[in-house]
Amino acid sequence: MSSSPSSRPTALVTGATAGLGAAYARSLARRGHDLVVVARDVERLESTASALRTEFGVEVEVLAADLSDRAALQRVADRVGSREAPVDVLVNNAGFGLRQRFVDGEPADHERMFDVLCRAVMVLSRAATGAMVPRGRGRILNVGSVAGLVPGGGHYSAAKAYVIVLTETMAGELRGTGVSATVVEPGYVRTEFHARSGMSSGGTSSLSSRIWLDIEDVVDASLEDLFAGRPVSVPTKRWKAVSAVLDVVPRRVVSSVWNRMPSGAKRRHPTAGE
């Protein structure tokens, strides 16, 4: 792993080969950051890195790692915590969904979900604060989801609720240190996420166009909130309104509405039937 000799700041993005992570990497490169890109698929990482170098003239390190593997996660944590080649911006983005219930789903899948969505975010966030606080600067962006505000969205919702609360906790503890933590809570975004977990990514109706977000809108809004040091980012007015409602409606009411819905509808995407 080579350290960056340039004077540019460095951003490390997990899940940088597809969807939101690829867009975060591109946007940070456009803003003049060198990058460390992390995911499992080495070929895709190399081609992502090569495209970023060519288009933006920045330095890009490739760090192949399965974040559900503890040894691999530790390699990424060591890179995040490096004193010699500091990481100025950490984007904990890698993730996936599961189209199965928690109570009778495959235990190994749920352990993997916990490891990637929760454990990796916690370990890398802690590695980042350990290095950034003594330097007095740094930004951490954790990718949550509006799903984290809804009890009933399966283990995924529980995992994203963890990311939301952990990040808000960090934001409070980091006050006055020069380091900030932001959680972004997107609604539905068309990426590889839904196909990978066997869910529909909606049709082309006007309902879909109101529900589904553009990747660029999510990335631009959340990076603006990240660099402004805001603890929570909910991209678009429409989803800000949804999030505001979910914040005030008692959790037991949301849960009871969810539990009355037919089970088929709960396992499908809201726009799947279009």
Ligand SMILES: NC(=O)C1=CN([C@@H]2O[C@H](COP(=O)(O)OP(=O)(O)OC[C@H]3O[C@@H](n4cnc5c(N)ncnc54)[C@H](OP(=O)(O)O)[C@@H]3O)[C@@H](O)[C@H]2O)C=CC1
């Ligand atoms: N799409 C949506 O509607 C929403 C998504 N989110 C969240 O956004 C984040 C990004 O998702 P999105 O871009 O949609 O999904 P994609 O499926 O498009 O991309 C997922 C990325 O994560 C990487 N990844 C997956 N598993 C691992 C692993 N075990 N170790 C390392 N890297 C991994 C993948 O690369 P590789 O396979 O090579 O490892 C890929 O680069 C996730 O945290 C997701 O929960 C939040 C709200 C809405």
Ligand SMILES: N[C@@H](C=O)C(=O)O
């Ligand atoms: N909101 C999306 C992911 O977080 C989804 O549930 O499809």
